[in-house]
Amino acid sequence: MNELVDALAKLPPTGGIVLRGLDGPAQDVPALGVLTEVVAASRDVLAATENFTVRTLLVLLTRSGRDVSALSAHRDDGEVLLLPGSPWRRLPDPVVPGAPVPVVALEELDPTGYCQPDSWPATLADLADAVAALVRTEPGAVAAVTRPGYFAGPWPTRTRDDGWT
Numbered sequence: 078m079n080e081l082v083d084a085l086a087k088l089p090p091t092g093g094i095v096l097r098g099l100d101g102p103a104q105d106v107p108a109l110g111v112l113t114e115v116v117a118a119s120r121d122v123l124a125a126t127e128n129f130t131v132r133t134l135l136v137l138l139t140r141s142g143r144d145v146s147a148l149s150a151h152r153d154d155g156e157v158l159l160l161p162g163s164p165w166r167r168l169p170d171p172v173v174p175g176a177p178v179p180v181v182a183l184e185e186l187d188p189t190g191y192c193q194p195d196s197w198p199a200t201l202a203d204l205a206d207a208v209a210a211l212v213r214t215e216p217g218a219v220a221a222v223t224r225p226g227y228f229a230g231p232w233p234t235r236t237r238d239d240g241w242t
Contacts (some may be wrong), residue, residue, distance in 0.1 A: 081115060086160070090141040092194035095157045097123050098131030098229030101210070106135070108167045109232025112159060117227050118142065120155030122211045123216040123220035125228045129177040131236060135232060136182045136208050140195050151223050159182035164188065165234065176212050 095118035101108065118137055119125040126134055143155040149156050168182040182204060198204040 086093075087091075091157060092142070093138075093156055093196040094138050094198075094211075095120055095137045095139055095155075095159075096125035096211070096228075097135040098126040099133035099135050099181070099232055100230050101132060103181050105119060106133070106167055106230045106232055107234055107236045107238075110132070110165055110236045111161050111237050112161050112165065112234075113233045114161050115128065116130070116159040116201070116233065119228045120146075120156045120157065121153065121220060123214060123218065124154045124222070127222050127225065127229050128219050129198075131178060131207045131229045132177065134178050134212070135182045136180060136204070136211075137165075138168075138182070138184045138194075138204075140185045140187055140194060141161065142185075150201040154228070156225075156228075159185075160185055168203060168204070171201065171206045171208050173205055173212060180208055180212075182208075 097116065111185050118139070122134070123129070137159070139157065139159060141163055144157050146154065146156045164186040165183045167185055168184055171180050171182050173180050179221050194234045198207050
């Protein structure tokens, strides 16, 4: 695992909105946590949610994800890997009319100081609008789920309740 993280750390960081399906309910996402492993996310909502079969959609505002889509055999998935040790804060849940599953938004924190990336929506209302545009799919549109459980699953974080200090 350390070799993978070391190799990913050599790739340039990318910011923006990425998505992950959560196999649990929205209340399982902590207010503050640190990733404990490499986590795959997608820029494609259908790939991330396995065609909305998950219980919750995680909208992740990343600062330091590593875009590996050009290296992937499944380039259309828009794969971005999130690194262990990155801190995440839950934002107020965006209200997204017509979303087929509950939506939870998380922001990757910048421990060196606050500077919002240009690729992020400016306000929570803008974020809700961006998510609404993402979940609006063509009727009958489905993604080929080539890697079940890859973009969907748990949100593996450690919190203060777990003894993180």
